[in-house]
Amino acid sequence: DQQVKQNSPSLSVQEGRISILNCDYTNSMFDYFLWYKKYPAEGPTFLISISSIKDKNEDGRFTVFLNKSAKHLSLHIVPSQPGDSAVYFCAARGSNYKLTFGKGTLLTVNP
Amino acid sequence: NAGVTQTPKFQVLKTGQSMTLQCAQDMNHNSMYWYRQDPGMGLRLIYYSASEGTTDKGEVPNGYNVSRLNKREFSLRLESAAPSQTSVYFCASSETLERRYTFGSGTRLTVV
Secondary structure, rough: OOOEEEOOEEEEEEOOEEEEEEEEEEOOOOEEEEEEOOOOOOOOEEEEEEEEOOOOEEEEEEEEEEEEEEEEEEEEEOOOHHHOOOEEEEEEEOOOOOOOOOOOOOEEEEE | OOOOEEEOOEEEEOOOOEEEEEEOOOOOEEEEEEEEEEEOOOEEEEEOOOOOOOOOOOOOOOOOEEEOOOOOOEEEEOOOOHHHHOOEEEEEEEEOOOOEEEEEEOOOEEOO
């Protein structure tokens, strides 16, 4: 049973536009959510996170929104840049502190 | 700033062979993890070590063993490799279990 779902395997946007990556979860015990970014042949790198007590966290061009009632979070990138092209993983932390990852969404930003 | 170092980067094994994937971190982190990444499956936790001297199973531990050799090093062993273990393996570490992870660059393993 997938507890963290990223239903869009891929997303393509134009440079300068907004990219919105979505993530749904099923476990209401998750208390912390993270986004990781992964380039080919590299390990994932931390991008941004949000605690379950907040509904928004912003860091430069990146904003994560959390809707607890819908068990949904999204990552907004604005404006999108070609260097943002990567796989984005949503992850959630449970009561045992371990992270559960989604399958990832491949973002392609076209110049 | 080495961070998390994994060796080797690539490996081809024959079915039934054994090997150990090495991972070392230089950030004085307490917790270390092994994940595998398969197409369409995301990252799945194999084993983790919350602190030196402890190891615990993750989501997909079958066919693997781990050793937390010291605070810096956490190795993953495949005793009898199977084609189903063909994957990209990532080691990660964190200051504590609740802190964010730093990942290594991965080991691409092919079992034929």
